[in-house]
Amino acid sequence: MNWRKHYKKAITFSYDDGVEQDVRLLEILSDYGLKATFNLNTGLDYDHGTWQYEDKFQVHRLNLPEVRALYEGHEIAVHGREHLCLTGLDEAALHRELALDAEEITRIFGEAPVGMAYAYGAYNDAVVEKLRSLGLQYARTVESTHSFAEQPDLLRFRPTCHHDDEKLFQLADEFLSMKPDAPQIFYIWGHSYEFEGKKNWDRFRRFCERISGREDIFYGTNRQVLL
Template sequence: MLCQKLYPEGKPKALTFSYDDGVIQDVRLSELFNRYGVKATFNLNSGLDSGSWWEREGAKIRRLSLEEMRPVYAGHEIAVHSSTHPHLEELDERRLYAELYDDRKTLAARFGCAVEGMALPFGSWNEAVRSAIEKLGFRYCRTTVSHHSFALPEDLLTWGATCHHKDPLLPALAGQFRETEQELALFYVWGHSFEFDMQQNWQVMEDFLQKTAGCSDTWYATNGEVAAYLTAIRRLIVGEDFFINPTGTDLWVRVSGETLRIPAGAWVSCGA
C-alpha cells in the first residue's frame, strides 16, 4: 500500500540541534532554544575540568560545572563526547572503550538518566571507533559531515548533519525546509556555542529559529528522540491493506490523505 511515513503526532518534518563540549556559551544557547521551543542534544566531556578559562579568537571559554549544567540542559538531551576529547582513532582499544564507557557512565550518574547517543570529538573516526560505539550499544553517533539535505542517515552510528550553523547555506536551506515535501524530512544543525562569541554571530541562530521554530508541521526533538523514532518506524510492516507495528513506540503514517496512528504493538487494518 502507498503510505507516507510521518513523525509523532503526524508531523511530516523534524528539526534537531547538536552542540558540543559543554561550555559556558551553552547557557545563552539553551535560553535561546527554550525561548523558541526547540530541542537540542548537548555532547559533554565529563573528564575535563570546568575551572580553567581559555581564549579563542576573542571568545572567553570554559566548561560548565555539574551544578551549572543541570538547569542549562533541563529539557534537552545529554550525550557522550568522550571523557577527555582525544582523537579516538589514535587510541589503543582499552583507552578507546574507556573514553566512551566512562563518559557515558559518569553522565548517566550525574544527570540520572539514560545516555544513549554521542558525537565524535573532532568528528574523526575509523572502523575500530565505529565498532566500539556499536559494541557499547550507543543508539546513534554524530560525525561532522554536512550533507546539505534533509535526508535521514543510513547508518545512525555515522550520522552526518544537514549543516553547521555558520554554513552560508543555512538561510537558504531553512527556506527549502519550509517548502519540502520529502518524506520524514529532517533538518539537523550542529556546532559549538563558543563559535557564536568568536564570530559574534548569535543573530544567525536567532534568524534561523525565527524561520523554523513554531511550525505546526515540524517535530522539535532531540537527536536521541529522532534516532529512537527512526529506529522504530523502519521496523513498521506495511501490508496490502494493514500495518503491523512490532515496536514499543506509537508510529504515524498518512494513507489516502488521512493521518493514521499505529499504536505500539498493534495491527491496524485500513481496508475499504
C-alpha cells in the same frame, strides 16, 4: 512516541563540549521551543580543558554537576571523557574515554546516554564497533550533507549543516516549503562558543525565529528525531 506517525518533517540541534556559552544558547532555544542534544565531556570542567579562542576570550567548560538543571528538557550525549581523538587510542584508552563518559553522564543526569558526537569529527571502523558494543545507537560526524533525507547508518550520521554554513537560510526556506512523502530531518550542529567568537548570536536567533512554531514540524532532541 515516534514523530513519524504524525509529522513528515523534524528539526534537531547538536552542540558540543558543554561550555559556558551553552547558557545563552539554551535561552535562545527555549525562547523558540526548540530542542537540542548536548555532547559533553564529563572528565573536563571550568579549570580543565580551557583554551584560547583566537585572541578574544578563554573557552571554559561548565562544572556539569552544578548545572544539571540547565540542560533539562534536552538530551545529554557522549563526547568522550576528555575530548580525545578516538582514532589514536588503544582499546583500553578507547574504553575509558567512551564508557566512563557514559557512566558519568548517567550518574550526573540520571539517564543513560544513547548517542554521541565524535570529538574532532574523527572515527574509523574500530571506533564504530566500540560504540555498538557499548549500546550507543547514533553518532554524529562533522560532514555536512545539505540534505534532509533519513540515513541508514546512524553510527556515522552526517548532519545537514553547521550553523555557520552559508546555505543555512537557503536550506531553511527549502525545508519549510517542502511537502515530502518520506520523513525529512533538518539537523544543525556547532559549538556555542562560536557565536561568541564570531559575534553572530543574532543570526542564530533569526534562524530559530524562522524555523520555529510550525505545526507541520516536530522539534525534538537527536534521540527523539533519529531513533
